Amino acid sequence: xxxxxxxxxxxxxxxxxxxxxxxxAGWRSAGIDLSPAVAIRPSGLPVTGVRTVRSLGEAGAPPRxxxxxxxxQKLDEIAPQLKTWITGRTTIVSxxxxxxxxxxxxxxxxxxSIVRAMPNTPVAIRRGVIALYSEDADDKTRTELSSLFAPxxxxxxxxxxxxxxxxxxxxxxGPAYVARFIAALVKAGEERGLANETASTIALExxxxxxxxxxxxxxxxxxxxxxxxxxNGTTEAGLAVLxxxxxxxxxxxxDAASERGxxxxxxxxxx
Ligand SMILES: NC(=O)c1ccc[n+]([C@@H]2O[C@H](COP(=O)([O-])OP(=O)(O)OC[C@H]3O[C@@H](n4cnc5c(N)ncnc54)[C@H](OP(=O)(O)O)[C@@H]3O)[C@@H](O)[C@H]2O)c1
Numbered sequence: 001x002x003x004x005x006x007x008x009x010x011x012x013x014x015x016x017x018x019x020x021x022x023x024x025a026g027w028r029s030a031g032i033d034l035s036p037a038v039a040i041r042p043s044g045l046p047v048t049g050v051r052t053v054r055s056l057g058e059a060g061a062p063p064r065x066x067x068x069x070x071x072x073q074k075l076d077e078i079a080p081q082l083k084t085w086i087t088g089r090t091t092i093v094s095x096x097x098x099x100x101x102x103x104x105x106x107x108x109x110x111x112x113s114i115v116r117a118m119p120n121t122p123v124a125i126r127r128g129v130i131a132l133y134s135e136d137a138d139d140k141t142r143t144e145l146s147s148l149f150a151p152x153x154x155x156x157x158x159x160x161x162x163x164x165x166x167x168x169x170x171x172x173x174g175p176a177y178v179a180r181f182i183a184a185l186v187k188a189g190e191e192r193g194l195a196n197e198t199a200s201t202i203a204l205e206x207x208x209x210x211x212x213x214x215x216x217x218x219x220x221x222x223x224x225x226x227x228x229x230x231x232n233g234t235t236e237a238g239l240a241v242l243x244x245x246x247x248x249x250x251x252x253x254x255d256a257a258s259e260r261g262x263x264x265x266x267x268x269x270x271x
Contacts, residue, residue, distance in 0.1 A: 005147040008065035008091070009036040014056070014082060015070030016040070016047050019095055022124035023067070023152065024050055030126060030151035056081055065091050072096040072264045079107050086111050091141055093117050097168065098264025100161060101135045113137035115145060116161075118168040119152065121175050128153035129174075131167035133160075169257040177253060182207055 007027070013020045016039035027034060028049045039047040044054040053059055062085050070078060075096060086092065086108050093115045094104055104114045115137050119130040130149045134142070134157075142157060149155035158164040182203045189199030214224060229235035 004031050004033075005144075005151065007032060007034060007036055007148065008063075008144075010059075010061055010063050011037040011065040011067065012056075012059055012063040012085075013037065013039040013047075013050070013067045013069050014078060015068070015074070016050070016052070017069070018121070019119060020067065020069035021047055022121050022128075023069075023119060024048070025124040026126045026128065026152040032148075032151065056085060059085075062087050063090055065093065068092065068094040068096055070096075072099050072268060075099060075107070075268055083108050083110070088112055091115060091137070091145075093145070095119065096264075096268075097172065098165075098261040099268040100265050101133065103265070103268045105136070113141050115141070116164060117145075117149070118164065118172045119149075120171050120173075123152040126152055129167070129171035130155040131158050131164050131171065132156065133158045133164035165258060165261055166254075168261060169254045173257050177250075178207070 013024070016024065020039065024034065024037075024039075024047055034050050037050050038059045039050045039052045040054070040056055040059055041047075041052065042054055044052060046052050066082070066086070068075075088110060090111050091113045092104065092108055092111045095117055096104075097118070099116075101114055101116055104116075105111075108114065113134060113136050115132060115134040117130055117132050120128050122128040123130065130152055132142075132145065132149065132155060137145070146155060146157070156167075158167060185203035185206070186196070186199045189202060190196055194202070210224065213219065214221065225235075225239065229239055
């Protein structure tokens, strides 16, 4: 049996909205003891399974692990007070989209290590992707974080920040893209007379079934498509339209997300 990893004592979630709570949900369902963790959020709204406070001053002893789980635009406001709590024993894990490791290092010079993590929302059900990147974490820290993130899904360390950004644009934002594709299938079904409930179930099961088929049979996407599309048949007629546009469209989508990441990085560098 694999050992259940332990979260650092104490761990601070600075901000705990959609993504912070998705991670907390995943760790709770993996049986990880979150009693050493505290969520700091101005609303003071409860986070299931984690002590919640409204301000850094109420959090308690200086943190060993800090998860930055607020919006990147809040960095300027939060950093001046937060950095007074960071010691040479603190690892900072930043979820902030676009904000580069060098910028974080300048802002938090005393931290033991700075790690960027880019999770996606399926971490809540432990089927997430979490890209990890650091310029200064030692092997022990990397191993500890690998075992902490492994229960949430696929958690690879990226060799450079450009690849980390690529994973962010694809996997971090990915659930929104996939959700839009499923919604488009539902809409197409409804426009052809299916009830919303029927169309929704059919679209969702088709996407889930295809993903499971690929994951369990280990087949490539070309092979999966080829076995559905008989020559001159209905699927081939559909693919002829899809294939004209899809690659270019996805490319544009990822470029737009990457460009926004660059803008956020620039804004954080200038501040
Ligand atoms: N959502 C995603 O799919 C996703 C994916 C990858 C990375 N991320 C990254 O995760 C981070 C959080 O995103 P999110 O979607 O979880 O945002 P969110 O739902 O809006 O949550 C933001 C959190 O920040 C808190 N906050 C605001 N001002 C604060 C302050 N002064 N001090 C401490 N906390 C403060 C909010 O507190 P209240 O709860 O009290 O309002 C809230 O808990 C972002 O940097 C984003 O780039 C998100």
